[in-house]
Amino acid sequence: MQKRLSRAQEKVLQKLGKADETRDTAFEEGVANFNKQMAEGTKLQKDLRAYLAAVKTMHDASKRLQDCLADMYEPEWFGKEEVDTIAEETDILWSDYHDKLVDNSMIAMDTYLAQFPDIKARIAKRDRKMTDYDSARHHFGSLQKGKKQDQAKIAKAEEELGRAQKVFEEINVDLQDELPQLWNSRVGFYVNTFQSMAGYQQRFHKDMGKLNQDLNDVMTKLDEQRLLVPHPPHPSSPSSSILSSPSSSILHLLVHLPVHISATITTGNTTPVKAMHDYAATDGDELEMKAGDVVLVLAWENPDEQDDGWLMGVKESHWLENKDLLAKGVFPENFTQKL
Structure with a gap:
């Protein structure tokens, strides 16, 4: 203290x-x-x-x-x-x-x-x-x-x-x-x-x-x-419907194209397909698709350039409007279904 x-x-x-x-x-x-x-x-x-x-x-x-x-x-x-x-x-x-x-x-x-x-x-x-x-x-x-x-x-x-x-x-x-x-x-x-x-x-x-x-x-x-996984088969359409479908009309138009445009597209080597999923293009040569888009498959000018699982094509809507192949591009096959 x-x-x-x-x-x-x-x-x-x-x-x-x-x-x-x-x-x-x-x-x-x-x-x-x-x-x-x-x-x-x-x-x-x-x-x-x-x-x-x-x-x-x-x-x-x-x-x-x-x-x-x-x-x-x-x-x-x-x-x-x-x-x-x-x-x-x-x-x-x-x-x-x-x-x-x-x-x-x-x-x-x-x-x-x-x-x-x-x-x-x-x-x-x-x-x-x-x-x-x-x-x-x-x-x-x-x-x-x-x-x-x-x-x-x-x-x-x-x-x-x-x-x-x-x-x-x-x-x-x-x-x-x-x-x-x-x-x-x-x-x-x-x-x-x-x-x-x-x-x-x-x-x-x-x-x-x-x-x-x-x-x-x-x-x-x-x-x-x-x-x-296999999808159920697409229902068959009457002959009259096939003839009047947009894809058939496109094939008819392709036959009458000028030689310098239609040389790579003929009724024999063109197959319409439908996009089942959206696809966002990641490169300049790829084709961007939305589910439901119809795409016309084209033959590759150089088959050696084709990668497995990839196709070349142009959208049907572009073809109807422009009648050219300037917008063609490659896309994954498994994103589409044949019509």
């Missing part, structure tokens, strides 16, 4: 300018760095925990989505076993990624921050011991300057001053060594933390990318299987 009272009196005298205060600029800078480092570390710990929570949320969402796909994927569809395997491996990949972050990055973060409370308490203790030292120093000085000097009191005050100085210097020396070391350690800690996280993320996204590619391949083959 007496020490607290003496410290309070000393602080008041120092604030009033009636007593000098022991100052150490280098140490004060070290304390400022310590507080900055602790604040940054605390924020990093908070953000890392938020990141881990987000990873856990994404894991749960991914698992629900994969389970949904696996549940609705019918047994007879192509790649049923592959889809189930991909779902399991995706779940394992998320779990492994989360566990590595917790076991390494998060634990290292907690260990790093665990050293700050003790040092913070010792800094506060140093401040108290420094006040005790200043108080003892001022008391001893006042006794020495007094008109009536009591040698016994002076000796006792000198002894208390020596004791206070020793306690202060012991804790001060330790902190003088530790604070700069702790400040410099932050760089290595940040490097290790983010380097390990980057490695985990790189491996995770690489493996996840492979699983996504596998799933994409299965979906592509399933779609191809769907397109290859």
Whole structure:
């Protein structure tokens, strides 16, 4: 209780300018760095925990989505076993990624921050011991300057001053060594933390990318299987309907074309087809189609240029309007059906 009272009196005298205060600029800078480092570390710990929570949320969402796909994927569809395997491996990949972050990055973060409370308490203790030292120093000085000097009191005050100085210097020396070391350690800690996280993320996204590619391949083959399913035969039309159909009219017109236009199109090598799906052209020589478009199939000028599954043609609507082949292009055969 007496020490607290003496410290309070000393602080008041120092604030009033009636007593000098022991100052150490280098140490004060070290304390400022310590507080900055602790604040940054605390924020990093908070953000890392938020990141881990987000990873856990994404894991749960991914698992629900994969389970949904696996549940609705019918047994007879192509790649049923592959889809189930991909779902399991995706779940394992998320779990492994989360566990590595917790076991390494998060634990290292907690260990790093665990050293700050003790040092913070010792800094506060140093401040108290420094006040005790200043108080003892001022008391001893006042006794020495007094008109009536009591040698016994002076000796006792000198002894208390020596004791206070020793306690202060012991804790001060330790902190003088530790604070700069702790400040410099932050760089290595940040490097290790983010380097390990980057490695985990790189491996995770690489493996996840492979699983996504596998799933994409299965979906592509399933779609191809769907397109290859035979459609019911088109109902036959009366002869009169055939003769009056737009396609028959086109064939009739083609016979009467000038030689330089109709040379590559004759009734013998032209087959009307109907687009069953929309097709968006991805190159300049491709023919863009909408479901329902009628396309006149043309013979390739150079058969060697023809790719398997691709046809050359011109839209019937373009032919009726322009009577030329300027808009001809290639298109996938499995997007159409013969008329």
